[in-house]
Amino acid sequence: MSSVPNVTLGNGVAMPQLGFGVWQVPDDQAETAVAQALADGYRSVDTAQIYGNEEGTGRALAASGVDRGELFVTTKLWNSASETWTRDAVLREFDASLARLGLDYVDLYLVHWPRAMRDDYLTILRTFGEIAESGRARAVGTSNFHPPQLRRVVEETGVVPAVNQIELHPYLQQSELRALHAELGIATEAWSPLGQGKGLLDDAVIGRIAEKHGRTPAQVVLRWHLRIGNVVIPKSVTPSRIRENIDVFDFDLDEDDLAAFATLDRGTRFGPDPDTFDWN
Numbered sequence: 433m434s435s436v437p438n439v440t441l442g443n444g445v446a447m448p449q450l451g452f453g454v455w456q457v458p459d460d461q462a463e464t465a466v467a468q469a470l471a472d473g474y475r476s477v478d479t480a481q482i483y484g485n486e487e488g489t490g491r492a493l494a495a496s497g498v499d500r501g502e503l504f505v506t507t508k509l510w511n512s513a514s515e516t517w518t519r520d521a522v523l524r525e526f527d528a529s530l531a532r533l534g535l536d537y538v539d540l541y542l543v544h545w546p547r548a549m550r551d552d553y554l555t556i557l558r559t560f561g562e563i564a565e566s567g568r569a570r571a572v573g574t575s576n577f578h579p580p581q582l583r584r585v586v587e588e589t590g591v592v593p594a595v596n597q598i599e600l601h602p603y604l605q606q607s608e609l610r611a612l613h614a615e616l617g618i619a620t621e622a623w624s625p626l627g628q629g630k631g632l633l634d635d636a637v638i639g640r641i642a643e644k645h646g647r648t649p650a651q652v653v654l655r656w657h658l659r660i661g662n663v664v665i666p667k668s669v670t671p672s673r674i675r676e677n678i679d680v681f682d683f684d685l686d687e688d689d690l691a692a693f694a695t696l697d698r699g700t701r702f703g704p705d706p707d708t709f710d711w712n
Contacts, residue, residue: 451476466492
């Protein structure tokens with residue numbers, strides 16, 4: 433399989449454009465799945481405190497034999513209402529994630545949700561800036577932030593998120609956010625890039641494109657993401673699908689394919705709306 437290309441983040445850090453996500457994967461299964469992904473050539477792994485699998489992910493990383501410098505590890509702060517997010521609280525949670533992962537640093541640290549109704553994300557991002565300056569996170573960023581929150585972060589903290597990780601797939605193409613990311617120098621990373629198994633891969637348009645290229649629907653959707661510049665983190669615990677999802681670098685989509693994908697945008701969310709989400 434072809435090696436995964438990098439995107440260069442705004443601070444100059446190189447990030448693989450395709451990585452491996454472990455959302456909803458139990459800790460013991462995460463260890464096995466991450467080990468399989470690393471064996472198949474993935475070098476970027478995306479976890480989070482709320483996933484409950486940082487320890488299993490860390491065990492797989494340690495046992496893989498892959499040099500730490502070749503790995504790109506992302507985790508996220510779960511900024512729930514159970515904590516008042518002061519500077520000390522953010523640093524304490526970051527230290528706990530590092531300990532669970534068994535790492536001295538992460539490559540990317542994200543705040544998981546804006547939770548804008550509680551208005552504490554500016555304190556969090558200012559503290560993230562300190563963490564980045566310390567070198568214990570090579571880059572910091574956001575997840576699920578909308579344009580007003582992103583602009584406020586940049587204007588009021590001086591921290592430009594290296595990445596904004598958002599729900600993004602052919603049914604929710606996020607053109608406004610992607611345009612703002614380009615303006616501000618923020619990389620777009622797609623979570624649920626394959627639509628969470630909720631019918632996207634059964635779409636007839638995607639099926640025709642897949643048949644045209646002799647590929648699976650998942651492969652052409654991932655290729656679409658890569659073609660328009662998104663970073664993607666597909667998830668699977670099935671070895672054959674883990675391999676399938678990284679085997680997308682030896683074919684390309686043409687302009688007709690891209691035009692067909694453009695017709696699929698419905699504004700459909702499969703996950704929560706970041707403007708109202710505040711689950712604890």
